[in-house]
Amino acid sequence: MLPDAPSTDAIRVESLRFAWPGHPPVLDIDRFTLARGEKLFLRGPSGSGKSTLLGLIAGVLSPETGTIEVLGNGMAALSAAKRDRIRADHLGVIFQMFNLVPYLSVTGNVTLPLHFSPARRAKVGKDTEGEARRLLGRLGLTDETLLDRRVSDLSVGQQQRVAAARALMGGPDIVIADEPTSALDADVRDRFIELLSEEAGRTGAALLFVSHDASLARQFDRAVDLSEINRAGVSA
Amino acid sequence: MKALFALAWKSLLNRRASVMLTLLAVALSVALFLGVDKARTGAREGFGHTISGTDLIIGAPTGSVNLLLYSVFRMGNATAEISWPTYQELAARDDIAWTVPISLGDSHRGFRVMGTDHAYFEHYQYGRGQPLRFAKGVEMDDLFDAVIGADVARELGYDIGSPLVLSHGLGKADFGSGHENRPFRVVGILAPTGTPVDRTVIVSLEAITAIHVGWETGAKNPLADTITEDMIRSFNLTPKTITAVYAGLKRKGTILRTRREINTNKSEPLMAIIPGEALAELWSVTAMAERALLAVSIFVIAVGVVSILTSILTSLNERRREMSILRAVGARPGHIFGLLTLEAGLIGFLGALLGIVIVHVLILIAGPIVMQRYGISLGGTGPGMTDLLTLLAVTGASLLAGAIPAWAAFRRSLADGLSVKL
Numbered sequence: 001m002l003p004d005a006p007s008t009d010a011i012r013v014e015s016l017r018f019a020w021p022g023h024p025p026v027l028d029i030d031r032f033t034l035a036r037g038e039k040l041f042l043r044g045p046s047g048s049g050k051s052t053l054l055g056l057i058a059g060v061l062s063p064e065t066g067t068i069e070v071l072g073n074g075m076a077a078l079s080a081a082k083r084d085r086i087r088a089d090h091l092g093v094i095f096q097m098f099n100l101v102p103y104l105s106v107t108g109n110v111t112l113p114l115h116f117s118p119a120r121r122a123k124v125g126k127d128t129e130g131e132a133r134r135l136l137g138r139l140g141l142t143d144e145t146l147l148d149r150r151v152s153d154l155s156v157g158q159q160q161r162v163a164a165a166r167a168l169m170g171g172p173d174i175v176i177a178d179e180p181t182s183a184l185d186a187d188v189r190d191r192f193i194e195l196l197s198e199e200a201g202r203t204g205a206a207l208l209f210v211s212h213d214a215s216l217a218r219q220f221d222r223a224v225d226l227s228e229i230n231r232a233g234v235s236a
Numbered sequence: 237m238k239a240l241f242a243l244a245w246k247s248l249l250n251r252r253a254s255v256m257l258t259l260l261a262v263a264l265s266v267a268l269f270l271g272v273d274k275a276r277t278g279a280r281e282g283f284g285h286t287i288s289g290t291d292l293i294i295g296a297p298t299g300s301v302n303l304l305l306y307s308v309f310r311m312g313n314a315t316a317e318i319s320w321p322t323y324q325e326l327a328a329r330d331d332i333a334w335t336v337p338i339s340l341g342d343s344h345r346g347f348r349v350m351g352t353d354h355a356y357f358e359h360y361q362y363g364r365g366q367p368l369r370f371a372k373g374v375e376m377d378d379l380f381d382a383v384i385g386a387d388v389a390r391e392l393g394y395d396i397g398s399p400l401v402l403s404h405g406l407g408k409a410d411f412g413s414g415h416e417n418r419p420f421r422v423v424g425i426l427a428p429t430g431t432p433v434d435r436t437v438i439v440s441l442e443a444i445t446a447i448h449v450g451w452e453t454g455a456k457n458p459l460a461d462t463i464t465e466d467m468i469r470s471f472n473l474t475p476k477t478i479t480a481v482y483a484g485l486k487r488k489g490t491i492l493r494t495r496r497e498i499n500t501n502k503s504e505p506l507m508a509i510i511p512g513e514a515l516a517e518l519w520s521v522t523a524m525a526e527r528a529l530l531a532v533s534i535f536v537i538a539v540g541v542v543s544i545l546t547s548i549l550t551s552l553n554e555r556r557r558e559m560s561i562l563r564a565v566g567a568r569p570g571h572i573f574g575l576l577t578l579e580a581g582l583i584g585f586l587g588a589l590l591g592i593v594i595v596h597v598l599i600l601i602a603g604p605i606v607m608q609r610y611g612i613s614l615g616g617t618g619p620g621m622t623d624l625l626t627l628l629a630v631t632g633a634s635l636l637a638g639a640i641p642a643w644a645a646f647r648r649s650l651a652d653g654l655s656v657k658l
């Protein structure tokens with residue numbers, strides 16, 4: 001494995017600087033990588049610029065200077081539409097909470113990424129609902145009556161599992177989880193990380209798990225502290 | 237696109253309470269607009285179909301619209317009459333093929349009474365040249381025979397042989413001042429025409445003279461009730477005056493010259509009008525009011541469309557999270573824009589559709605009543621081009637209005653990125 005070959009990295013960030021207009025820089029990162037299939041824990045307190053970093057990686061923001069490569073694609077050079085396509089085809093995102101579209105059923109939420117990515121739709125094939133059921137089952141949501149329930153009727157723990165299933169739907173190469181467990185109880189949280197990590201491993205997706213809680217780091221291959229690599233030094 | 241459509245639809249269903257209100261606002265505004273338009277076209281067609289085949293209408297000098305209204309539509313009253321000898325002169329003119337004398341001014345239980353002669357049944361035509369047809373019975377023969385229109389028969393429950401008492405003037409139930417000692421008898425009932433004929437009681441000209449024996453001064457002579465039916469029959473009942481004349485020409489080409497000659501008649505001032513021309517003049521009078529009404533109803537539609545904009549704009553804040561979720565799963569800003577525009581368009585389309593349904597249901601229910609009261613037929617105005625165009629215009633306007641909140645969401649989704657702070 002050649003550590004510096006772009007194609008081996010899921011995400012590669014180099015000499016990245018980013019500032020919101022009229023504000024001091026929030027990010028100044030010399031180097032940050034996530035290998036394909038790697039499960040990385042990124043520790044960052046709120047205000048450390050992690051949401052901005054995730055926005056840059058996901059392609060909804062564009063850096064001032066520096067390189068961001070996602071699966072070998074230099075995001076800065078791409079048009080917004082191309083970045084949107086890369087996100088749709090290769091990324092799964094889980095938020096802290098309120099992950100689900102309120103007017104869609106559980107199945108509707110899980111299959112949502114397929115509407116925006118023909119590539120992921122092609123990977124899943126015709127039986128999208130079956131795949132949704134399978135993923136939900138893997139994540140411990142085996143109760144079939146849940147599938148057509150309104151998402152607002154689910155517990156927060158169940159909602160996060162649905163969000164995880166959605167992020168994994170259609171086999172993306174990278175799953176980004178932004179504090180997905182901060183609203184969960186400790187035992188539910190550990191089980192959630194275990195299942196997410198297991199399922200990401202099964203599909204071969206790299207997992208970028210972001211949290212302020214350093215105690216979670218032991219469940220991952222590697223841990224990086226954002227405040228150590230970010231020289232912009234924004235304090236919480 | 238199909239997926240976006242499904243998303244928009246589910247999103248609307250999710251907010252169905254507030255969406256229904258907006259939809260109803262659009263529906264009512266569209267119903268108002270179409271209602272005004274249909275009443276307008278209905279009135280025009282109804283009026284236009286009331287008289288056909290008559291080249292000139294002749295009466296005492298007045299406004300041409302006024303002459304048309306009282307002689308054909310039984311609206312308003314004649315201010316002056318034509319003398320009988322003048323009528324005979326008109327009838328004898330070389331360029332005139334036929335004439336129908338009519339005499340108005342009396343009523344029977346709210347229905348106008350018209351005196352005329354056999355020529356009326358022969359020459360009066362409505363619609364596209366349809367002649368009058370008897371549903372039952374025959375023309376008047378005896379002095380006290382009457383032919384009634386379809387509505388008169390239905391509303392008053394009259395049949396052949398029913399007696400009727402004509403009252404002087406136009407009062408509804410003019411007891412005491414009526415012509416109780418001159419009872420008439422129904423001998424014929426006309427088939428429905430959809431014109432004011434349906435609401436008319438037709439008697440002979442002589443009958444009109446007869447019921448006014450003893451009323452020559454305009455008030456009832458104290459001796460009037462002592463005059464018996466037989467005495468009346470023995471009088472000379474040739475009318476002294478009539479109200480108006482329908483005339484048909486031998487050659488249509490002479491119409492302008494004939495009209496000019498009648499208008500400059502020396503023996504007695506007369507006025508001749510061409511029905512179509514007078515109708516056009518009537519429409520030019522009502523056009524202003526129609527336009528004002530249409531303008532108002534278009535503004536009401538605009539308010540409806542703005543309410544779509546408002547409802548979506550106010551929902552944007554609470555839907556910010558939803559937008560960033562959609563962005564995260566791969567939606568482009570264009571998708572967000574499309575979603576909100578589609579939602580607006582859907583509300584506009586469904587609202588307009590509901591409005592059209594409301595109007596046609598109302599026409600189905602209220603049509604017969606309007607026909608009865610005002611003689612305006614709304615029946616011939618089934619779903620048509622106007623409805624389709626209105627549907628398209630309202631949907632288009634809604635899509636345009638939706639572009640405003642859609643643009644706001646589009647800009648916001650660019651700025652928010654994936655991280656929305658709640």
